Amino acid sequence: MSGDPEHPDRPERTAVAALADDFVAGLRDWLTIPSIGADPAHHGDVARSARWLADTLRADGWPDVRVWDSGPALPAVYACWPAADPDAPTVLVYGHHDVQPVDPVELWRHPPFEPALVGEELFGRGASDDKGQVAMHLLGVKAHLAATGASAPAVTIKLFVEGEEESGSPHITKLLDEHRDELACDLVVFSDTPLYSRDAPTVCTGQRGVYGAEVVFTGGGSDVHSGRAGGSVPNPATALARLVAALHDDEGRVRLRDFYADVVEPTERERADYAALPFDEAVWLANSGGAQVLAGEAGWSTLERVWVRPTAEVNGIFGGYTGPGLKTIVPASASVKLSFRLVPDQDPERIADALREFVAAHTPDGVRSEVIAAGDGAPPYAVDVSHPAVGAVRDALEAAFDQPVRYSRTGGSGPAALLHGWLGVPVVYLGATLPDDRIHAPNERVVVPLLLRGAEAAARLWRLLPERLR
């Protein structure tokens, strides 16, 4: 774990290697704090996690460190280390220190908050998502300073580590509004996405957005015995199934009106990069809950389906009697939870309108429908791959990983579009974790050497950016 030997032409690597043991020790300490944001019983731990980070930053020499804990957002940490050159660009690093719940805890081989280092893997809740990548940046700044021999970074580095990402960042816009001046920057480096794989490091260039809603169909006011009325009145569960069945055509395309109207297709370069990535169908299926076959929209590869194509999924469906055996009723109501993954430039509000229209058109006579939005949704985001900062990240990663780095995206969602919208600057992604780190699941882990590579890439990026953003 002590890293590679000295590399005279790679001063960041030498610095990272020297700091590696301390880095692991610090991350392990942080991972003992169960900062589960979704559980009010752990909100004190979220605050403790924020203080741990702030104390560590101060010990690292960051000149300006603050804990934003005035509520209602769970405590976030802000820090700033100004560049020596007042004209140097300002970069805002985004991450989060809240973690997912740990249930089912009995499936963990090591207790989730007793981090265990097994070979190259560090196990623990938050190791990959996202404390590991935040710690990676702390190491990156130290390595950058060591590599350059300077007492201040080559760019002004700001750190914004929120405490509510796993809850959907419900108060992030309030923080962005209240701290507009502190957060002002020229670029956001978003560190909450993975590499494509260990053998194929990539620079992520976008995340899908999401819009979710529950559709409730109600027939009568109460269940009715199907011997009495079955066949003579509408069955809302049947009607709901017909709505869900109509949601996709036989090519797997979503049938909401104008669903694809705003979709921006990936560039040829991006598609070529995706096609060049190693793709193991068996591994993909195994990592997809043990699915049996690939499926999806006709005309697109699996990676394209997940990264650059929008989707509609049933997340849950419920209605009537679901206990053991038979209960012959016509249910009073049935509901389905739907979520739509969105790509640039789809707008969650337009999708919400199209869904309401679709539901109205598929509500049969005698059934009342209701569409209950699960919040406002998250807009999709993708950065223009010709932006020089994207090239800088790619070059930094290629140097750190000693191999070509291709483009990728991620099918999940996050606040990148929000940061872009509020701060008015591009968002680039720098991540060094893996898709199979089991985030949100038992036995989350991070591969430590990848975090060290990521720290090296970050350290190099701070050196590259002043020239690239000139």
Place this chain on the structure above:
Amino acid sequence: MSGDPEHPDRPERTAVAALADDFVAGLRDWLTIPSIGADPAHHGDVARSARWLADTLRADGWPDVRVWDSGPALPAVYACWPAADPDAPTVLVYGHHDVQPVDPVELWRHPPFEPALVGEELFGRGASDDKGQVAMHLLGVKAHLAATGASAPAVTIKLFVEGEEESGSPHITKLLDEHRDELACDLVVFSDTPLYSRDAPTVCTGQRGVYGAEVVFTGGGSDVHSGRAGGSVPNPATALARLVAALHDDEGRVRLRDFYADVVEPTERERADYAALPFDEAVWLANSGGAQVLAGEAGWSTLERVWVRPTAEVNGIFGGYTGPGLKTIVPASASVKLSFRLVPDQDPERIADALREFVAAHTPDGVRSEVIAAGDGAPPYAVDVSHPAVGAVRDALEAAFDQPVRYSRTGGSGPAALLHGWLGVPVVYLGATLPDDRIHAPNERVVVPLLLRGAEAAARLWRLLPERLR
């Protein structure tokens, strides 16, 4: 409650009127016993209810009374009162003394096992389904003897009152097999169905059968995050919705192969009778769980849809995340509970085969399907309306109700087909309860004057049958 004054030409009516107060007192006593067959905690009460009935029969003078309680069936009561004439026909009266559970008990205006007489209505669990109609027969036999002045009935009357009807009569075939000799008869009088309405008394001529099964669709072995895999693997909930949507065509016809092949259409006389019955759409909808509109198979009236047409209903559907808010998963599995109401001569086994075939044809690549039958189902039954016993019941009811009696059926299911099959004799229906007696629901009641009319009809029927069955 003391009944009508004397009717010299209606000796059964006079006898019933004289016995009415004792009848109500006895039924109220029986209704205090919570013989809930579905609840093992009440199995002692089911036994107590059987003993109550046996003791009452003995007190009434029935010469042969037995409680069949050797298990596994919950205790059933058998009694026989031989006719004076050894060549007289033998009639087996079928009913049951187990009752439905009472939840939600807080909705009862009177405690379910503290029977309350309010005007003409007697409230209590089992008042209508089915203790009231069993008690009606006890009264009917007493009135028959009083009216004829004989010490034995004009037909040999056997009583078979089971204790598991509300549980689907799981051991009735064992009882029928073990007691084949005792139960031998020329005709079954089945008393567990209602009149059409108070103003339109009817003779029921059939019940629908039922076949139920759960269809389970499984994709992967576990739920998977829709940001990770959504759009790239099959969604079993979507697939299941497409199966359910395919179950009916746009005319409301069931699309299982040969579903209608064995359906026997009602006679012209039956259809004319159904059409002549008063039908109040608002009342029907109110009694159908508050449904908003009528619906169902094109080309048939509401009564026909429920009485003589087979149906497929979703009783429940379940899959994935159904808690509050949004959880963006592709569910590992989804399941639907389906039940099919069947009419003569549909065979539950053939329907089961057709369902399995339908499910196989609608299981997409990558989804595993399982069809879990909820038991063997119950076959449908309808009696040939030209059978002289049907005419005898109709005449008996017309005399008791002083008005024309039409044919009806019931959309529910019961063991009539089983009795017919095992005993090899026709089953006719004699009921005097109402569809809005709230059986299986809070505030079950029975209209006492209708039970008195029913007892009068039964008493008259025993007098008519020797001649009609000659």
